[in-house]
Every structure is written in structure tokens, then in C-alpha cells.
Amino acid sequence: MEKIKMTTPIVEMDGDEMTRILWKMIKDHLLEPYIELNTEYYDLGLEHRNETDDQVTIDSANATKKYKVAVKCATITPNAARMTEYNLKEMWKSPNGTIRAILDGTVFRAPIVVKGIEPYVRNWKKPITIARHAYGDVYKASELKIPGAGKAELVYTAKDGSETRELIHDFDGPGIIQGMHNINQSIESFARSCFNYALDTKQDLWFASKDTISKKYDHTFKDIFQDIFDAEYKEKFEKAGIVYFYTLIDDAVARVMKSEGGYIWACKNYDGDVMSDMVSSAFGSLAMMTSVLVSPDGFYEYEAAHGTVQRHYYKHLKGEETSTNSVATIFAWTGALRKRGELDGNQELMEFADRLEKATVDTIESGEMTKDLALITSIKNPTVLNSEDFIKAIAKRLQFPAVK
Numbered sequence: 001m002e003k004i005k006m007t008t009p010i011v012e013m014d015g016d017e018m019t020r021i022l023w024k025m026i027k028d029h030l031l032e033p034y035i036e037l038n039t040e041y042y043d044l045g046l047e048h049r050n051e052t053d054d055q056v057t058i059d060s061a062n063a064t065k066k067y068k069v070a071v072k073c074a075t076i077t078p079n080a081a082r083m084t085e086y087n088l089k090e091m092w093k094s095p096n097g098t099i100r101a102i103l104d105g106t107v108f109r110a111p112i113v114v115k116g117i118e119p120y121v122r123n124w125k126k127p128i129t130i131a132r133h134a135y136g137d138v139y140k141a142s143e144l145k146i147p148g149a150g151k152a153e154l155v156y157t158a159k160d161g162s163e164t165r166e167l168i169h170d171f172d173g174p175g176i177i178q179g180m181h182n183i184n185q186s187i188e189s190f191a192r193s194c195f196n197y198a199l200d201t202k203q204d205l206w207f208a209s210k211d212t213i214s215k216k217y218d219h220t221f222k223d224i225f226q227d228i229f230d231a232e233y234k235e236k237f238e239k240a241g242i243v244y245f246y247t248l249i250d251d252a253v254a255r256v257m258k259s260e261g262g263y264i265w266a267c268k269n270y271d272g273d274v275m276s277d278m279v280s281s282a283f284g285s286l287a288m289m290t291s292v293l294v295s296p297d298g299f300y301e302y303e304a305a306h307g308t309v310q311r312h313y314y315k316h317l318k319g320e321e322t323s324t325n326s327v328a329t330i331f332a333w334t335g336a337l338r339k340r341g342e343l344d345g346n347q348e349l350m351e352f353a354d355r356l357e358k359a360t361v362d363t364i365e366s367g368e369m370t371k372d373l374a375l376i377t378s379i380k381n382p383t384v385l386n387s388e389d390f391i392k393a394i395a396k397r398l399q400f401p402a403v404k
């Protein structure tokens, strides 16, 4: 059989620990036998980040601007323990943070839905994608503990020196205050990323905040979304047969619970943080969650939503068997390959992505899975496979799709 060819490279960002092991297995068993893989390889493993003073992370993000599509393995974000473990020159920043700062954009997280791993919410039939704004609000806030009686104000000093003030509170005794901000430009790119992703995936888009209480802050989010929608996306949405609507965050939560899924839920930074954990755990497992960073300029970076699965890696190093779930990492690859195919008009590549996803889902639905899924599946007597055997089981199904 002739291998599928690729005209343009994908940016390949390798990573750390157990996911680095899975990365190689996925390439060996599931990709390279079928595709003449054309990637520009960047090693974001912590050792190489340290050797290059983290330049490799910056280079990989810039390459993503050039080629438009990247696939990323999970990486270690160093902390004090990692400083000693890897003898680091510096406590390097989170690669995801660095890449996000360069590409700008919004992170979309969607569960991979399979029969036998049932959502805890009975009526959820289709995935719910959370689009989380990744800038500002409480994550870039200034806070003060107020020790006692006194007046707290918000003060804005314009370039010409003129001041605008707003009373926060006249304190009689101790208390707390917080000042947070966002930037119109960031909200605008958040909105455009969401509208583009909705068109891309042909799903409705919901956006919610608390504009009735926050008449300036949250209301600005609402207005920016609406203005951009009316000016740039209304007709495209109608043509695609999808809907954008805004509602209050509490109303959205109630609707989400009663819905059957199948839409994108755009959330402000904090709401997205909390709601994505709720949605992912309600769908069953972090190992069954994909994540893609979509920039307003049309760059896409695909990854798994989980980390490097350190505990399993240490077992692996001791020569013990592991049963680590590779589904989210496989879907990061299929997402990137499908997008590459779409941008290049490479039908074969897109079809391969579909086939690999189907083989993965079929493998689980036929009862062969990793331990994390075996613990929560409704399938009777599942076969628990180790990390490599699970990937090999998918490979077999990819080769002989009829095998059930």
C-alpha cells in the first residue's frame, strides 16, 4: 500500500515523561505505517528546553505561525522539585503559556465521546466544547487586604494626567479589595476565535457572563461579541445553519444541564476554568479530553488536555507495566492531520484522520481499553491492556476495520 503524502509540514512539539513514550508509540504503530509524515520537529522535552534556554519553545510557536498547524505532547511545567530533578538553569515558564502568548487565542476543550463511558449527566448525548478566554480577569488581578476603616477607590490616570475615580467601598473596619482588568483587543480575538471555531465545527455557540450585575465589565464582553457577530459572522452562521446566542451565566448553567450537548460554550477566564473541570469530569475522564488552541489569525495547536502522567512514567522507568490512556494524544494528532488536510486540500489525509479516530473508538467500544477506562466503563468484563498493547489493538483495527 502506498503511503499518504503531505505537502506542508505540521509543527511537531515533543514533550515529557509518559506522554513522550506514548508519542513515539503512536508514531511507530499508528502514523508512520500509513503516512509519509512531514513534520518540523521541536523537542520541548524539559532537558532540551533547559539546554536552549527555552528558545526551542519560542521557535516552535513561531514555526506554528509559519505552517499554521501544530501538534503538542504534554510537557512538564517546572516547579521547585523539577529544578533539582532536572538540574535546571532556571524555573522555565509553562510552554503552554509561552506558546499562547505568542499565538494569542482561545483554548477549546472537548470530550471524546464513546459508548460504554457514559456521562454522569444522563441527557448529554453529544460533546460539550468549552471555549475558555485565556487572558486577564482574576488571573491578572491586584489585591489588597484592608486593615481598617478607610476609603477604597478605583483610579484611572489618563496619559494627560486627568483622573477618573470610582468609590469601591467606604470601610468601617477590616476587609478586602480586588482590582482586575481585561483588554478590548483580547476580548475581540476571543470572540473571533469562538466564531471561527463554531463555523469550523458547525456547532452552535453560546456565550454567557453576568452583565446584569456587572454593567460595565461583563457588559463589555457581551457587547464586543454581539458587535463582531453582527458585523462579520451573522450571514456566515445563517449559511452554516448554526446559531450564536448570549445568555446569563446562571441561565447557561441550567440550560447546559438539561441539554443534550453538541455546542460550544464560550466562558470568561474564571468561568472556563471551573466549568471545564465540571464538564470534563462529568464526561468521565481527563484522558478522554482534547484541547486545541485557536488563534484569531488562523493558527491551530492541538494537544491532550492532561499532563505528562508522571506517576506512570516512574513505574515505566522501574520496568513495571503501565496502562496509560493514549486516546487524547491520538486525537491531538488526528486533529492536526485533519486540519492540515483541510488547509492543503488533502482529502486522503483527512480521511485517514477519520479512520484512526474510528479505529480508536471502536477498540474501546469492543471492550479493549486502558485501566483508567476499565474502572468507569459500563461495558461488562472489559479487557485491560497495557500502554503499548492498547495502541497495537488500535493498529490492528486500523489495518482490518471489519474486525469486531
Ligand code: NAP
Residues within 6 Å of the ligand: 073, 074, 075, 076, 077, 078, 096, 286, 287, 303, 304, 305, 306, 307, 308, 309, 310, 311, 312, 323, 324, 325, 326, 372
Ligand atoms: P497528569 O499528568 O494529568 O496526571 C494526573 C493523574 O491523572 C495521573 O496520575 C493519572 O492518575 C491520571 N491521568 C492523567 N492522564 C492520564 C492518562 N492519559 N492515562 C491514564 N491516567 C491518566 O497531571 P499531574 O500529574 O498533575 O502533572 C504531571 C506533569 O504534567 C506536571 O509536571 C505538569 O506540569 C504537567 N502538565 C502538563 C500539561 C500540558 O502540557 N498541557 C497539563 C497539565 C499538567 P493515576 O495516577 O491515578 O493513574
Ligand code: MG
Residues within 6 Å of the ligand: 273, 274, 277
Ligand atoms: Mg482549573
